[in-house]
Amino acid sequence: MQQDLDALSDDAFRQVVRDWVEANYPPEIRNPLKRLHWDECKSWYFLLAEKGWLCPGWPTEHGGMGLSPGKQLIMLDEFERHGCARTIDQGVLMVGPLLIAHGTEEQKAFFLPKVLTGEHVWCQGYSEPNAGSDLASLRTVAERDGDDYVINGQKIWTSMAMDANWIYVLARTDRKAKKQEGIGFFLVPMDTPGITVRPLLTLDLNEEFAETFFDDVRVPATALVGLPNKGWSMAKALLGFERIFVGSPKQSAYALARLRDLAARMGVTDETDFQAAANRHQQDVDDLTDLYETYVEQVRQGEVPGPDVSMLKVYQTELYQRITETMLEIAGEHGGMLEPMEGNRALNPAGLFLQSRPSTIYSGTNEIQRNILSKNVLELPG
Amino acid sequence: MQQDLDALSDDAFRQVVRDWVEANYPPEIRNPLKRLHWDECKSWYFLLAEKGWLCPGWPTEHGGMGLSPGKQLIMLDEFERHGCARTIDQGVLMVGPLLIAHGTEEQKAFFLPKVLTGEHVWCQGYSEPNAGSDLASLRTVAERDGDDYVINGQKIWTSMAMDANWIYVLARTDRKAKKQEGIGFFLVPMDTPGITVRPLLTLDLNEEFAETFFDDVRVPATALVGLPNKGWSMAKALLGFERIFVGSPKQSAYALARLRDLAARMGVTDETDFQAAANRHQQDVDDLTDLYETYVEQVRQGEVPGPDVSMLKVYQTELYQRITETMLEIAGEHGGMLEPMEGNRALNPAGLFLQSRPSTIYSGTNEIQRNILSKNVLELPG
């Protein structure tokens, strides 16, 4: 069946996806206001798994759909359009592709099926307290001890760590190696003795993230994927897609739709000031969409976008913030309230304002993105 | 008479100045669109000289008014309010005070009276092509040769060099000294052999500035003011006042008044978009005025404003530019025309837009000002 899908025209494929999503997506979790926990999103995960649509990018022999990059983007586009929640998808997006590329036969045989069934729920152990945007300077250490590695250190911003039962961890295997070398990629069960998870309350009062502490955490050498000094380069190679996603105009478009809802509720839809602001935002969203499409086209052609893709992230996240700032202005006193207006989650200016704040910080701060643009795109001197 | 003026209350003094300016200022050069040349502004210079008001800050024994800083600011304020042109005032503002502080008796006796009569018209030789905002790295050299110095090098942005008959020059007297040391301050007649002036046409197609070349220019040792290695520190000490002037809200207020004229001419005065923009500019001007007043108060108290005065320059010049940008938006196609609308110099959007451009560059670029703020005010690390 997957083969059939890839053979369809783009338009026909889009229609197939749209029809299925509209008929099957659980309505109670449409357009969630925050990242969903496993209990909330697993129904959608299992639905995708059952349909065989969980892993669009994996080859068919491993249980994926084997879809072309272009088709994968169409699928994502339709999911976003419908307001589908993101699942806890680190197994699908990171662990699977990494193992397929670099794992042993045993690792593949053990782990891949458990991602497909949802038995393993993965979280990502990359960021550290003293290496925010500076991933290469991480301090967590994995020391070889006989047939084992012993991991010590601390991770932060571990998304969904409370929900996951496995974590993949970057840890330094060679303290003498240069910054980005001497780092290994480890697969670790969350119930291993020595792992402690402490939830991090974020400004929007959610517990999506956690700090994860590793205190003499002992894992067998088979927990290592690939070579002990190649973890960072393997991990980095998988970041290409994500760099496009964070620049998707959908997030801003969603916020703009909520701004219009709010304006209607506040009775300012016809006011000149509002119209000028909303129209400006609309054009920014549409212009960004035109730019985004040029990168989608690259992916469709099988190319890997270069460092200039950072433009999308910078512009999208700052536009998203501008829109939520307009929201606060229109909301007046309601913008200071903890709960959505009238319990209607479409009228939640304070919530969206807060949620938009970290977007310019995560996935490499916008300052880092501008450094990348100036150095790797404009080739300005160091 | 000067003593009487200083004894007046601020309000009474202001009234005296206002009455005299309104009765005597040459109407044909009110609110000039550009810096006036000597032929155009000398009538005002001579008027001030005759009244004894040319040098408010000089002590009375040298022919100045001996006014307190507070009174000097009131005087300037009234001049600006009335739209008085700036004269070619480097002799008054720089040469005079420098000689009074550091000159020999002979230098004082020779030069000061000639500033007061307008016989000497001065220009400033500070900036160099490769030391724009980085004055301390200047390359012009003054080599001692017997009783003379021989000056070689190039100056740029010499304002009114074509009008001046004297120039004061910073030149390196000791190539081995550290950056800001080993620099001397020289007084040089413009007709000295070896000096060439080449006018610089600016974007607004005016010739206010020039490049000045020094090719084996020989001056006697008496051309040096003070010690041969103290020129830069003497010159720098005189910059205090200027740092407030460039932050005066008058320039933005003037542009805003012209914006309103233009809006009336274009028939958009009552449009919501225009009103919002103009109102925003008005509040920015008024807020800046409040901030400016805190520095005026410092000067009035006899204090020397600290490095935080750079805030004024940054905010004022960028506000000035924002206002002229709104002007271009409102002007539509007229904003692309070379001449003012209908020959009315109050309706000159393109001219003001262009004139506002260098304000963020001269007197230390706004980037330099922000460096000063972050290092000397916020004390952020180097």
Added chain:
Amino acid sequence: MTTAEDRSESLRMIRDSAAGIAPRTSDLKRIRALRFTEPGFDKSVWREMCEMGWLGLLVPEDAGGSGLGVQEFCALTEELGASLIPEPLIAGAMAARLLPPDHLADVLSGERIVLPAWQSRPLSLELNDGGHVGNGRITGKKIFVPMAAGADTFLVTVPGGFALVDRHAAGVHLDCQTTQDGGNQGTLTLEDAAAEFIPGDATEAFETSIMATSAYLLGAMDRVFGMTMDYLKTREQFGRKIGSFQALQHRSADLKIQVSLARATVNAAAKTMDDSGDAAVRKAAVSRAKARASDAASVVTRGCIQLHGGIGYTDAADPGLFLRKMMVLAPAYGSAALHRARFRDLAPAGDED
């Protein structure tokens, strides 16, 4: 208050006295502990404030107050803002100033907390809507009553004066909503409730509250900006103090300018309130100050979150407390947009020509 020197001394004393309850060096533990509780502030601290004479700062001396000016009150609320003090002093002082002397004793002592309920529509500066008094009864509705959960009595603005309404009287319904800063605002519904009518005009007290809120925002933005500068001097990334990166330096300089503009406009407007007799001039100055304070507080608190990076987005870090306070107070007593519009309607166009 005669000379400028007296004034400056008086302002210094007020600031010093604030340090007792709101020291700039304190951590924000007390503030954190009170968030999301009822009534959202500490009544014993309230009584301490009353003992310091803060509630009656603007009340004439012959009515038991200190008879000080708007500048002194703003100096005080600026200090409160720097420590995010949740006790509703601005609202309480507005009520105290409007009450007749014979009603003041238990209010100035802190025994009875009277808070004003002036607003009946969002994004409005109208005092006369939303309540009708007759025969000692009141019917109406007021919204966004600050820290309403802690009030004993409401001073409800009505045409021609105010009505005093007991919080527990029959016909009084209070519905409190939690605000982002962990406090609360009340929707007060009055259905033929017993009320004492007091004739008067709340305008001046109201304008003073707008100013005091602007000063509170000033104190808050100044403090979080200072914290952020400290952070930039200590936090390291890529082997350097992050404060050494020019992009962050220039951003910091721009925030500093905003804080300074807010300070200049708030101080100037407070002085205008004390010195000018022209109502339009006073209101224009107040609106300009509140517009700048609200906008600058938004820019500065948002900027400080960004300058902190990831840690700034955690509830455990302090910058977020300032951001959330801004979310509540930037729109309170009129948003920047509302005050910009009022300024436009009041201010003469520039007199430059």
Added chain:
Amino acid sequence: MTTAEDRSESLRMIRDSAAGIAPRTSDLKRIRALRFTEPGFDKSVWREMCEMGWLGLLVPEDAGGSGLGVQEFCALTEELGASLIPEPLIAGAMAARLLPPDHLADVLSGERIVLPAWQSRPLSLELNDGGHVGNGRITGKKIFVPMAAGADTFLVTVPGGFALVDRHAAGVHLDCQTTQDGGNQGTLTLEDAAAEFIPGDATEAFETSIMATSAYLLGAMDRVFGMTMDYLKTREQFGRKIGSFQALQHRSADLKIQVSLARATVNAAAKTMDDSGDAAVRKAAVSRAKARASDAASVVTRGCIQLHGGIGYTDAADPGLFLRKMMVLAPAYGSAALHRARFRDLAPAGDED
């Protein structure tokens, strides 16, 4: 034009052909020399352009043109913008597209220069105002006629079509004003002048001119941005290449984003012009592209002056040429504000929910 590959090949060929007259590597001596002269461009270069087939690019093949699309024309005008070419190709091509085949021979050869006069009010996109034709005579007034000093004939838009008017005919008064870029725009006053009426609709040709102007602005901003990046890599201050200062780097990154957004919107709108049959969709796309191109050109050219420092403010340095071109073309064929308003009136609100 069948497949995407054909299209891309066609666009590449157009760009290559532009290099003959407008090479990106050229200095701007010719452009400088023509500034502030009459007619402000070089008629022999105009004839060369005609020989290359550029004037008839959009004219159907059976009328002697190349029958190419908006994308090809925009690719060409983008290259012209990169070299600030003053010859009025956009205006001339608009006229050529509107002329009947039997009027085209001497126009496409470059012998006779026909320029459109469509505008009668500032800040307007209305084609039908300002002229009335009857009995072979025309009376009316048109303004901002681009490079009017070089025209032999004007194509004057009137209700229901156009009127061809000889520049030297009785009753034709042309008053040319110099523009900031050193060119000129004419005020054309017609008093019962002889005119040939041609029925037709200028809308599509006009929309194409808006697009072509957007593309010209794109080329100009892209070139001056590239020049500025080169300057940042060579100019030294404080002992370092100024391009190594993070504040300038980040500002450059922001300008790069503006250039990229302009490129994406211009390309997408040109494609919409070629592919979509829905007039509202086409106009919305065109307006969005022109608004972005005008705004981005303004931001980028201003930014490049600042990044150059003092030298950028001299007329001898090239960035100023681009700034002045922006001053003329950002408002031409509708300013950003005008096109934003037209977009708002045309575009459906976002369909996200």
